[in-house]
Amino acid sequence: xxxxxISLISICTxxxxxxxxxxxxxxxDRSLIEQVRAxxxxxxxxxxxxxxxxxxxDELISAAEQAERDGDLGRAAMxxxxxxxxEPRDPELLQNMAEVRLAQGDWEQAESNASRSFxxxxxxxxxxxxxxxxxxxxxxRTGRHEEAHRARERMQECxxxxxxxx
Amino acid sequence: MAVLRRLLxxxxxxxxxxxxxxxxxxxxxxxxxxxxxxxxxQWTQNSRVYARPLELYQGLAISLEDxxxxxxxxxxxxxxxxxxxxxxxxxxxxxxxxxxxxHADGPEPGARxxxxxxxxxxxxxxxxxxxxxxxxxxxxxELGALLxxxxxxxxxxxxxxxxxxxxxxxxxxxxxxxxxxxxxDPRGMVRAAWANLRHGQVVxxxxxxxxxxxxxxxxxxDRSLLRKVNEAIMAxxxxxxxxxxxxxxAYLNEVYLGQDGARAIHxxxxxxxxxxxxxxxxxxxxxxxxxxxxxxxxxxxxPVRNPQRAxxxxxxxxxxxLETGLIDPASHAEAxxxxxxxxxxxxxxxxxxxxxxxxxxxxxxxxxxxxxxSGTGLRIHTTLSPSAQQxxxxxxxSGLASVERQPGELQGAIVLLEPNSGxxxxxxxxRQAGRRGFNRALDARRQVGSVIKPFVYLIALAQPDxxxxxxxxxxxxISISVSGQEPWQPRNYDGQSHGPVALxxxxxxxxxxxxxxxxxxxxxxxxxxxxxxxxxEPGSAPHPSAFLGALDLTPLQxxxxxxxxxxxxxxxxxxxxxxxxxxxxxxxxxxPMRMRPIRDREALALLDFALRHAVTEGTARSLSWRLPGHxxxxxxxxxxxxxxxxxxVGYTQDWLGVVWTGRDDNAPAGISGSATALPVWAExxxxxxxxxxxxxxxxxxxxxxxDWPSPLLASEDCPGAxxxxxxxxxxxxxxxxCMNAQTEPASRxxxxxxx
Numbered sequence: 001x002x003x004x005x006i007s008l009i010s011i012c013t014x015x016x017x018x019x020x021x022x023x024x025x026x027x028x029d030r031s032l033i034e035q036v037r038a039x040x041x042x043x044x045x046x047x048x049x050x051x052x053x054x055x056x057x058d059e060l061i062s063a064a065e066q067a068e069r070d071g072d073l074g075r076a077a078m079x080x081x082x083x084x085x086x087e088p089r090d091p092e093l094l095q096n097m098a099e100v101r102l103a104q105g106d107w108e109q110a111e112s113n114a115s116r117s118f119x120x121x122x123x124x125x126x127x128x129x130x131x132x133x134x135x136x137x138x139x140x141r142t143g144r145h146e147e148a149h150r151a152r153e154r155m156q157e158c159x160x161x162x163x164x165x166x
Numbered sequence: 167m168a169v170l171r172r173l174l175x176x177x178x179x180x181x182x183x184x185x186x187x188x189x190x191x192x193x194x195x196x197x198x199x200x201x202x203x204x205x206x207x208q209w210t211q212n213s214r215v216y217a218r219p220l221e222l223y224q225g226l227a228i229s230l231e232d233x234x235x236x237x238x239x240x241x242x243x244x245x246x247x248x249x250x251x252x253x254x255x256x257x258x259x260x261x262x263x264x265x266x267x268x269h270a271d272g273p274e275p276g277a278r279x280x281x282x283x284x285x286x287x288x289x290x291x292x293x294x295x296x297x298x299x300x301x302x303x304x305x306x307x308e309l310g311a312l313l314x315x316x317x318x319x320x321x322x323x324x325x326x327x328x329x330x331x332x333x334x335x336x337x338x339x340x341x342x343x344x345x346x347x348x349x350x351d352p353r354g355m356v357r358a359a360w361a362n363l364r365h366g367q368v369v370x371x372x373x374x375x376x377x378x379x380x381x382x383x384x385x386x387x388d389r390s391l392l393r394k395v396n397e398a399i400m401a402x403x404x405x406x407x408x409x410x411x412x413x414x415x416a417y418l419n420e421v422y423l424g425q426d427g428a429r430a431i432h433x434x435x436x437x438x439x440x441x442x443x444x445x446x447x448x449x450x451x452x453x454x455x456x457x458x459x460x461x462x463x464x465x466x467x468x469p470v471r472n473p474q475r476a477x478x479x480x481x482x483x484x485x486x487x488l489e490t491g492l493i494d495p496a497s498h499a500e501a502x503x504x505x506x507x508x509x510x511x512x513x514x515x516x517x518x519x520x521x522x523x524x525x526x527x528x529x530x531x532x533x534x535x536x537x538x539x540s541g542t543g544l545r546i547h548t549t550l551s552p553s554a555q556q557x558x559x560x561x562x563x564s565g566l567a568s569v570e571r572q573p574g575e576l577q578g579a580i581v582l583l584e585p586n587s588g589x590x591x592x593x594x595x596x597r598q599a600g601r602r603g604f605n606r607a608l609d610a611r612r613q614v615g616s617v618i619k620p621f622v623y624l625i626a627l628a629q630p631d632x633x634x635x636x637x638x639x640x641x642x643x644i645s646i647s648v649s650g651q652e653p654w655q656p657r658n659y660d661g662q663s664h665g666p667v668a669l670x671x672x673x674x675x676x677x678x679x680x681x682x683x684x685x686x687x688x689x690x691x692x693x694x695x696x697x698x699x700x701x702x703e704p705g706s707a708p709h710p711s712a713f714l715g716a717l718d719l720t721p722l723q724x725x726x727x728x729x730x731x732x733x734x735x736x737x738x739x740x741x742x743x744x745x746x747x748x749x750x751x752x753x754x755x756x757x758p759m760r761m762r763p764i765r766d767r768e769a770l771a772l773l774d775f776a777l778r779h780a781v782t783e784g785t786a787r788s789l790s791w792r793l794p795g796h797x798x799x800x801x802x803x804x805x806x807x808x809x810x811x812x813x814x815v816g817y818t819q820d821w822l823g824v825v826w827t828g829r830d831d832n833a834p835a836g837i838s839g840s841a842t843a844l845p846v847w848a849e850x851x852x853x854x855x856x857x858x859x860x861x862x863x864x865x866x867x868x869x870x871x872x873d874w875p876s877p878l879l880a881s882e883d884c885p886g887a888x889x890x891x892x893x894x895x896x897x898x899x900x901x902x903x904c905m906n907a908q909t910e911p912a913s914r915x916x917x918x919x920x921x
Binding site: 054055056058059060075077078079081082084085086088089108109112113115116118119120123 | 224271301736758761859
């Protein structure tokens with residue numbers, strides 16, 4: 001019984017360990033980030049949501065953006081992880097992480113983070129478009145063209161008219 | 167003078183020449199040996215394990231009590247915050263001098279900060295003088311050493327990283343002509359001999375730093391003349407082969423500075439951590455002087471065992487600092503006036519967190535070979551929260567003591583984690599914190615009972631064309647034939663059958679017969695497949711009692727099962743390690759945050775709603791008064807046959823906690839999930855910080871008013887109506903009779919949708 005216990009635990013630890021090793025990163029492609037962020041003029045979103053954020057998180061985001069510009073995507077991901085530890089449900093942070101993973105060629109994590117960002121995010125506006133564009137790109141890169149197409153369709157629904165002003 | 171010196175060297179060379187003639191091979195061997203052994207010396211360092219570093223920032227939810235635990239775990243002490251590593255607190259206000267630390271992702275400089283707590287939240291964080299960053303990281307608490315295979319302990323430090331005062335001070339005290347001699351210092355020897363002769367005993371050592379290094383590195387501690395000669399020859403040999411810097415660096419890392427239990431402390435790096443709980447860079451002049459004073463006799467001048475002698479020696483060293491101009495008279499006066507201020511950090515820290523270190527070691531061993539883990543000085547940065555760990559330990563100890571029939575009868579385990587990242591924050595495997603032995607959190611495989619039920623219901627809810635939260639189930643006597651055995655006839659906890667019951671109630675009230683009936687409809691293989699998908703191997707028990715949790719799982723496995731539920735449908739492996747670096751801080755392995763959306767996120771959201779129902783109206787409803795502050799807590803109780811095991815698994819937005827209690831011999835213990843495990847969980851969660859806001863629901867969820875508990879659409883105005891989430895288009899099609907009384911029975915006003 002104890003032996004079974006030990007072997008099961010080793011299976012569990014192996015499973016955990018398996019997740020520790022990143023898939024070999026293909027050539028980093030930071031242009032993907034630009035693709036996701038570029039919102040074409042005709043797609044300019046109607047409604048924008050700007051949440052109030054903790055200055056500490058803001059600092060980490062700026063540092064991550066700097067690391068990204070310097071081409072150090074590993075460091076950018078690490079800084080974003082620290083920020084996510086502080087605000088695990090911040091949609092902007094999760095989307096930034098998705099984009100860094102996209103540029104690193106980690107398609108699975110790019111899609112997962114973008115999906116999570118959408119779930120906790122405003123589900124409209126620019127962030128919503130970046131969510132679905134990231135998911136579409138990640139799905140294309142993994143050969144799931146049907147699902148990528150659906151993501152692009154869903155992206156169109158992110159546009160909503162701003163509420164009327166009185 | 168120069169003539170005398172030349173004469174002495176000539177004399178020495180003459181003696182050496184004589185020795186070459188007499189014992190040439192011997193000298194050749196010593197010389198060769200000294201070179202090889204110095205070059206190939208393997209500084210064995212233990213792998214150090216660190217807790218997660220606490221990030222301080224405005225808005226951080228933390229109680230004063232927890233903050234003090236965190237500061238002290240990180241090695242800080244109350245005192246004058248002018249000194250690194252000291253803090254002062256006055257009511258809700260703290261002044262902290264955070265010492266610098268090389269974190270896994272780079273160095274963080276020290277910072278002098280002051281902060282104010284406002285209702286268990288950092289309301290304000292300011293830097294002492296200049297504008298500083300909004301985010302300040304404490305050094306991580308050192309949890310202990312992994313696999314201490316040898317009997318000594320070191321923290322290797324490069325020469326440039328030692329404080330200049332230490333480098334100059336050690337030379338001033340031990341070997342003033344270090345920079346000029348060739349390994350031995352004949353003048354020093356003569357001076358020492360003269361002094362010893364005058365006092366009639368050994369009062370002064372003539373050994374140079376190089377000779378002391380040789381003695382520490384290669385030779386036995388006996389005091390024979392032959393050893394002295396060997397020492398001198400090897401010292402000259404080292405000087406000939408290596409530079410002063412290499413020798414001084416080796417010396418500062420090698421010199422013996424006392425014992426930590428059975429383990430010898432070598433070098434100023436480790437000694438500083440051991441005696442003061444601070445990195446050597448953070449030591450003040452008088453603290454450096456204590457350590458420098460100990461070089462002459464670590465036991466004789468031990469600051470705890472012989473404090474008066476140690477203090478006198480320290481002051482003597484400070485006098486030398488002053489005489490040689492290393493410090494000015496003002497700092498000298500101030501340093502001499504300070505107490506010894508010792509803060510011993512014992513190696514038993516390693517035992518204090520033994521259960522968690524167990525897990526760390528297991529996760530590491532699957533990635534590394536044993537011999538790579540020992541002696542190479544890995545730095546393992548983990549996910550443990552010292553304050554949460556302390557709370558978990560206390561909750562288990564006091565919770566069990568308050569419910570058991572005889573003192574010491576029950577045992578228990580707790581796994582506490584941050585559900586979104588899967589990072590394990592606390593792990594308790596024994597009611598007596600720190601006792602090494604059977605680690606129940608990892609190794610106790612016990613029946614899980616009703617804790618498994620949510621996963622039976624998850625399979626049902628993932629089929630929205632057949633089931634929703636208001637589907638009527640039947641809680642009736644049931645008999646299932648099992649091949650080769652008597653038919654199995656499950657009974658309810660209260661011995662009653664409850665007839666027709668809404669699915670959500672059947673789960674919240676933990677009805678066995680309704681659950682087995684549902685499970686039979688869905689099939690046992692589906693349950694086992696789901697458990698495997700969630701990362702837990704349930705074994706092979708083809709008996710339908712598995713629907714009621716006749717499965718043996720460890721608390722850690724149960725935590726893994728519930729993690730995606732607590733993380734709103736994103737699964738991640740549970741992790742104890744964030745990063746492994748080498749002794750210099752270079753990354754060796756990273757364990758990044760990874761998550762994956764699980765396919766049935768909508769069904770999981772419904773299940774989450776049902777587990778909230780269990781807390782408000784089900785078997786866990788005592789939580790509403792035990793834990794009034796956590797309005798978002800969800801959870802499930804579990805009790806096994808004859809009350810052998812009691813479980814409670816509960817989560818909030820911030821934390822997921824698994825509590826198991828029972829007897830080690832698996833005998834009936836008269837316990838239950840709601841009466842034994844739940845109070846432990848509640849006590850733990852009552853002290854944990856709360857920060858997150860409400861959960862978000864997946865896009866495919868719609869809300870309808872239901873004529874609870876009938877599966878009929880209703881409106882807000884109907885008495886007893888309940889708003890329930892449904893997977894889009896799975897809502898009931900029939901209207902409640904109550905709707906006929908409404909003016910607009912079919913209007914869409916009957917339901918509402920959340921964004």
